[in-house]
Amino acid sequence: MLSSHLLARSRYEQAAIAVLPGSLAASRAVAAEIAALIRQRHAEKRPVVLGLATGSTPVSLYAELVRLHREEGLSFANVTTFNLDEYYPLSPEHAQSYRSFMRRHLFDHVDLDPARTHLPSGTVTKHDVDAHCAAYEAAIRAAGGIDFQILGIGRTGHIGFNEPGSPRHSLTRLVTLDPLTRRDAAGDFGGIDSTPRHALTMGVRSILDARRVVLMAWGQHKAEIVRTAIEGEVNAHVSASFLQEHPAALYVLDPAAAGALTRNRTPWLIGALEDQGLAWDERMTRRAILWLSQLKAKPILKLTDDDYNEAGLQDLLRTHGSAYEANLVGFYQMQHTITGWPGGRNPAKSKPGDAPVRPLRAASAPVFPKRVLIFSPHPDDDVISMGGTLCRLVEQGHEVHIAYGVSGASAVSDDVVGNQLAFVRASGLADPTRIAHLDSLTAGLHAGAGLPHSAELTDWKGLIRRHEAIAAARVCGVNESCLHFLNLPFYHAAPRSRAYSADDVTLMSTLLAEVQPHLIYAAGDLDDPHGTHRLCLHVLRDALAAAAQAPWLAAAELWLYRGAWADWPLDEIDLAVPLSPHEVLRRRRAIFRHETQKDQALFLGEDRREFWQRTEDRSRRLAQAYNALGLAEYEAIEAFKRYAPADLLKSGAF
Helix, strand or coil: CHHHHECCCCCCCCCEEEECCCHHHHHHHHHHHHHHHHHHHHHCCCCEEEEECCCCCCHHHHHHHHHHHHHHCCCCCCEEEEECEEEECCCCCCCCCHHHHHHHHCHHHCCCCHHHEECCCCCCCHHHHHHHHHHHHHHHHHCCCCCEEEECCCCCCCCCCCCCCCCCCCCCEEEECCHHHHHHHHHHHCCHHHCCCEEEECCHHHHHCCCCEEEEECCHHHHHHHHHHHHCCCECCEHHHHHHHCCCEEEEECCCCCCCCHHHHCHHHCCCHHHHCCCCCHHHHHHHHHHHHHHHCCCHHHCCHHHHHHCCCHHHHHHHCCHHHHHHHHHHHHHCCECCCCCCCCHHHCCCCCCCCCCCCCCCCCCCCCEEEEEECCCCHHHHHHHHHHHHHHHCCCEEEEEECCCCHHHCCHHHHHHHHHHHHHHCCCCHHHHHHHHHHHHHHHCCCCCCCCHHHHHHHHHHHHHHHHHHHHHHCCCHHHEEECCCHHHHCCHHHCCCCHHHHHHHHHHHHHHCCCEEEEECCCCCCCCHHHHHHHHHHHHHHHCCCCHHHHCCEEEEECCCCCCCCHHHCCEEEEECHHHHHHHHHHHHCCHHHCCCCCCCCCCCCCHHHHHHHHHHHHHHHHHHCCCCCCCEEEEEEEECHHHHHHCCCC
């Protein structure tokens, strides 16, 4: 149950929190509490009222409730539900309506009376909106109020659709969605232009009136807003912060979502590490020294005893004896992450006095050339995130393979397909029958209605992305025979319904067995707005688990990269590959080969700049951060975090 995972509240935290090993374990714990409440009320012959949320966060919770119903006889016959919100205007039959979502994930799989399920109506006329919202509030009161309210948290800090500025006393109403919220939802609706601008939502007061409130958050991309909601002041800009005022509210987090809390990011500010069950190990020492260097705006080797003492790092100073000794530890740790040979040097070309290839494990360093497998969730993540390193690995003689997880078809606009089909038509390469078929497909586009949704068009969009990836790989020197297009099946489902299966894992396992890589590079960038990166990493994780006894895996190294959506914190970087100005330009050329994602990419996320601009800014900013620590000055740096395959399997971060 959740009570066994409650953490003693630190002086920075203004709300109760429970951290579980992962989102699945957390969902099961929340489901167990809900099930206990339902069974208790059933025994008392009393109804129970649940407040329900939508989005990707509660999907695993609903799956567990369905399992409890099917396998353990949990009955929903005495349950009444009220959902938080609904897009407006949107019919309940629309695939992206929250009514459809609830039917897919819960309503159609349990013995819940449809007459006792309530959602705001996305079809009510504007004239009747206010009356409809008042009636929704009245229905909640008539049911006896909400006993257990489930929440997620949006990246603006919203609960329900209570966007920044929502007051404490707000009730169910029509709201205008924040641009960031709409961009996050754009993948569900096929682009920002098709995403609703308004929604009906229960208000902050409506939510706080519930007797029990549980907010769930998973993943690193929620960490900063979770910290703000839990440790910041109560304010209308972050509506989730109002939960601090609720006597029975609980934040249920996985380790990644809790990662930005003071207890995890800078635990020395809370108190002595040993009192928290922590120690000044290598990683914690580096984190503290880098934090102090940035706090004081000084290179590491210029930090003084007074700097350590004033920042509350007396224990670290005592551990090392002096600022001088501590500084050397932090400096050398960062210096040793830097290498120009990400795959190791060719022993035949090594000379006395060559710099060591520091970050590689001793077991794999002597092997040359190495088989390198780079996993790219979408067809452009490889060159966006590690294009310079990719080119370096090829140039230094390693056998480089690239595996593309999904087709990326959903990020190709109708206009692009229309232009391609117009070229085929005008080229004369197609026979008259085929031309007539093309004309029928593109008729809607010319009329301004867009292209029809069909498997054929999706395949064409995927084919466009495939050939862009081939062209980009050619810039990096990778032969087409070393490119692997997995086309993982999970991508074919609607975005919020995507879940990987054994079929996805089998495809990944087959490729791993075929290549038997010495080095694996994979996307650890979990902030992408479509969730594809996270699912691809889960597929890789399970495929590695299936290969646990394979001889090649014992010597394999796993490196995670991040790219367009987020950076690795400095203290988590284990491998830093410096790039020259020429290599930065070559990476840009490779990114430019993904023409459909330049100028008009559908899912840019919060940052509206093009991917190549973000990549160059990120890698230059990282180089500047290294230089500010007192290390050498480089044009750009690409960074990676090391994971032993076994560590990935037990990590709660993914």
